[in-house]
Amino acid sequence: MSIKQSAPMSSRKLPIAVLSLLLASCTVGPEYKRPTESVPQAFKEQGPWREAAPQDAVAKGSWWEVFGDAGLDAVEQKAIVGNLQLRQAQARVEQARAVAGIADSYFYPTVDLTVNAARLGVSGNRPDQPSKLAGNVPFVTNAYRVPLYASYEIDIWGKVRNQSKAATARAEASLAQYYTILLTLEGEVAHVYFQLRTTDAELVILKNGIASRERALELVMARQRGGLSSKLDVVRAQTEVATTQAEYEGTTRRRAELENALAVLLGQTPETFELPALAAAFISPPPVPIGLPSDLLERRPDVAEAERLLVARNAEIGVAKAAYFPSIKLIGSIGYESNELQTLLNRDSMIWGLGASLAQPVFDGGRISSNVQRVEAAYKENLAAYQERLLVAFREVESALAGLRILQLQAEAQARAVDSAEEATRLATVRYKSGLVIFLDVLDAERTSLQAQRQLVLVHSQQRATTIALIKAIGGGWQERVPLTSKQAAQPSS
DSSP states (O other), X not given: OOOOOXXXXXXXXXXXXXXXXXXXXXXXXXXXXXXOOOOOSSOSXXXXXXXXXXXXXXXXXXXXXXXXXXXXXXXXXXXXXXXXXXXXXXXXXXXXXXXXXXXXXXTSOEEEEOOEEEEEEOOTTOTTSTTOOTTOOSOEEEEEEEEEEEEEEEOSSSHHHHHHHHHHHHHHXXXXXXXXXXXXXXXXXXXXXXXXXXXXXXXXXHHHHHHHHHHHHHHHHHHHHTTSSOHHHHHHHHHHHHHHHHHHHHHHHXXXXXXXXXXXXXXXXXXXXXXXXXXOOOOOOOOOOTTOOGGGGGGOHHHHHHHHHHHHHHHHHHHHHHTTSOEEEEEEEEEEEESSGGGTTSGGGEEEEEEEEEEOOOOOTXXXXXXXXXXXXXXXXXXXXXXXXHHHHHHHHHHHHHHHHHHHHHHHHHHHHHHHHHHHHHHHHHHHHTTSSOHXXXXXXXXXHHHHHHXXXXXXXXXXXXXXXHHHHTXXXXXXXXXXXXXXXXXXTO
8 A cells, every 4th residue: 555646746837937936026925934942952861852843754664673573573564554544544645635736726727618509599680690691581590619718817916826835735744644643553553462462471471370370289189188288278279270260361351352453453354363372582672772863753744744734824824815915817718600510610710809807805894804814813723733742742752761761670670579479489389398388378479479470571561562652752763764755755664
């Protein structure tokens, strides 16, 4: 699936380029100037950072490859091809480009060909008609007409130029929205995929826990037969086995739900999609480079979309203000007209006409001024939205960086807890076999060990999720940063 790059707008305006230059000084409406917003110059976590300037036409690459997971690579490619929300976004881009093409069409004159052929019964009381010749009774005549009509509105006040500029900016904003949806989709696929792999890791832990508890149950039953343990210890051991088995089944159900969710993201029905369970060792999240360059954040497509909508609103102010001034239109026609088909294309049958019209609003009850106020207010709304999007971008990056730093410390501490819990379980089992502790101590140690292992898996999952959030916050990965060609800029896999 791809979005074709439309032809450059400027190439379709060459026939009137000179006229546009001559009339440029007459354009009404404000000239667009990029807002210079007050934003943080540095983050508390890593820096330095500076204000974002949209550069979304820069390759993000297959950013998910930083995780080094072949399974993730496969599902990401399937999602790009099959996701239905992405197809909807693609259709919206095509619609916006078509609207821009309509706006550009007003740079050219309108030419219509109208062919008329008729047989008429004419009035006998109008001797001015050529058909009223002596002996022509009844008064019936043929009418053949083949004229070309042309009209062209002179864009003195920049109305057409501003309409084209607004439509082009909206088409670019629609493309940026497409890339926002694409990046969101890629992030969601990665998030669900790693959640699913987290459940795989939990299932392995729970399966090992069931086996450990079954061995403990066999030990207790053997000691009961020897008179060294009570029936209570046996029942407690059976309860632990059943409880762990119940947790295993609950985790299996959660895995099925995640697998179905991933199928929908890939544009597939759940019954046609299956992702085999993976019992491989945990894959550590990719390291984040210290002092990421700030221009990574400039690639965020939502920031680019917000500014391009601002450009469109600014141009619409010019369109609204142009309504105050007269509209000048040139009209002309040329063709042939005859009463007989065989003489229609003769030189004597030629007709032509030239003219001009001027329309100046005199009184409209304040409609034009109200419309100007409306579009100016809309510009202010989009300006605030753009400012907010910049602040949100900085917040998301800083929150992700802080989260990764803290989660790393948490993972290290949790790993130590797992080691200690496993050693405690081993010691408790040995001491129970020697009759030095009661079976309840063994159960407590096993519960603590199982909880510590599952908590470590959860922290690892949070690390991956936060890494994905950071990648989305900076508009893609940090490895590939190559400017796109005009053809590549429209490819969804960029």
